[in-house]
Amino acid sequence: MHGHVGKGPEHSLERPSTRIATGAESAGEARWAVRLTEVRKTHGQGQGGVIALDNVSTALPYGTFTAIMGPSGSGKSTLLHCASGLERPDQGMVEVGGRDIGALSETALTKLRRERIGFVFQGFNLLPALTAEQNITLPVRLAGRRATLDRDWLERLIDYTGLGERRHHRPGELSGGQQQRVAIARALITRPDVVFADEPTGALDTSSGRKILELLRRLVEEVGQTVLMVTHDPAAASYADAVLLLADGRIIDVLRRPSAATVAERLAGLGV
Numbered sequence: 332m333h334g335h336v337g338k339g340p341e342h343s344l345e346r347p348s349t350r351i352a353t354g355a356e357s358a359g360e361a362r363w364a365v366r367l368t369e370v371r372k373t374h375g376q377g378q379g380g381v382i383a384l385d386n387v388s389t390a391l392p393y394g395t396f397t398a399i400m401g402p403s404g405s406g407k408s409t410l411l412h413c414a415s416g417l418e419r420p421d422q423g424m425v426e427v428g429g430r431d432i433g434a435l436s437e438t439a440l441t442k443l444r445r446e447r448i449g450f451v452f453q454g455f456n457l458l459p460a461l462t463a464e465q466n467i468t469l470p471v472r473l474a475g476r477r478a479t480l481d482r483d484w485l486e487r488l489i490d491y492t493g494l495g496e497r498r499h500h501r502p503g504e505l506s507g508g509q510q511q512r513v514a515i516a517r518a519l520i521t522r523p524d525v526v527f528a529d530e531p532t533g534a535l536d537t538s539s540g541r542k543i544l545e546l547l548r549r550l551v552e553e554v555g556q557t558v559l560m561v562t563h564d565p566a567a568a569s570y571a572d573a574v575l576l577l578a579d580g581r582i583i584d585v586l587r588r589p590s591a592a593t594v595a596e597r598l599a600g601l602g603v
C-alpha cells in the first residue's frame with residue numbers, strides 16, 4: 332500500500348489519492364485526517380453501564396471515503412460522536428488533523444469543530460430562513476472576523492452540487508436531494524479535515540440518494556476530501572473505499588473496495 336511507514340494503527344485505511352491541502356498537512360504534521368487510538372467509551376455507570384466502544388483504533392488517511400456499518404447498538408453513533416468531539420472518550424485518544432482533541436479546552440474544541448470538521452445529517456439541518464447560498468456560507472460567518480469567504484471555492488462547491496439555479500432559494504423551496512447537496516456544500520465550505528455524514532441518504536429516495544453518494548465520491552476523488560459516513564445501506568457503503576464493521580463496540584472487520592453484495596452478505600452473517 333501507499334506510503335505506509337512503520338507500525339500503523341490497528342486499522343489503517345490506506346488509499347493512493349489526491350490529498351487535500353490543509354494547514355496541518357502543509358506543515359507536515361498530520362498523515363491522518365482522523366485517528367482514534369484505543370478509544371473506550373461507556374454509557375451509564377456500574378451494572379447498568381454499556382460499553383459502547385471497546386478499545387477502538389482506526390485511522391483515516393486524507394482523501395479517503397470510509398463507511399461505518401454494524402448492527403443496531405454496535406457503537407456507530409458513539410464512534411462518530413467521539414471522533415467529532417461531541418462526546419469525550421473515557422480512555423484513548425482522538426486526533427483530527429493531527430491535533431489531540433482531548434487536550435483542547437471547550438472553546439478550542441468548539442472552534443475546531445466549526446472550522447476543521449464538516450457535518451452532514453440525515454435530516455439536512457438547514458436554517459429555513461436562509462437561502463441555499465446563505466446556508467452554505469454560514470460556517471464562515473460563524474467563524475467570525477478572522478475568516479474570509481473564499482468566493483472561488485464557494486463557486487466550485489455550487490458547481491459540484493449543481494445548485495447554480497437554486498442558490499437563492501430557501502430550503503422549503505428545494506427537494507430533499509437539493510437540501511442535502513446544500514448541506515454538503517456547507518460541510519465543505521471551510522475545507523475541513525474531515526466530513527462526518529450520519530445516514531446522509533436515509534431520508535432520500537434511491538435516485539436522490541445515489542446522487543448524494545456520487546457527489547461525496549467525487550469530492551473525495553477530485554478535491555481530496557476525507558469522508559466518514561454511518562450507513563445501514565450496503566449500496567451506500569459500496570461508494571466507500573472501505574467499510575469498518577462494528578459489533579459490540581469493536582471493529583470486527585474492514586472490507587476494502589466493498590461491493591454492495593459483499594457488504595450485505597457480511598452483515599447477514601452478523602444477523603443484521
Ligand SMILES: Nc1ncnc2c1ncn2[C@@H]1O[C@H](COP(=O)(O)OP(=O)(O)OP(=O)(O)O)[C@@H](O)[C@H]1O
Binds near residue numbers: 374381382401403410
Ligand atoms: N446516552 C446513552 N446512554 C446510555 N446508553 C447509551 C447511550 N447512547 C448509546 N448507548 C448505548 O451504547 C451502545 C452503542 O450505541 P450507539 O448509538 O453508538 O449504537 P449504533 O450502532 O449507532 O446504533 P443504531 O444503529 O441503532 O443507531 C448501545 O448499547 C446503546 O444502547
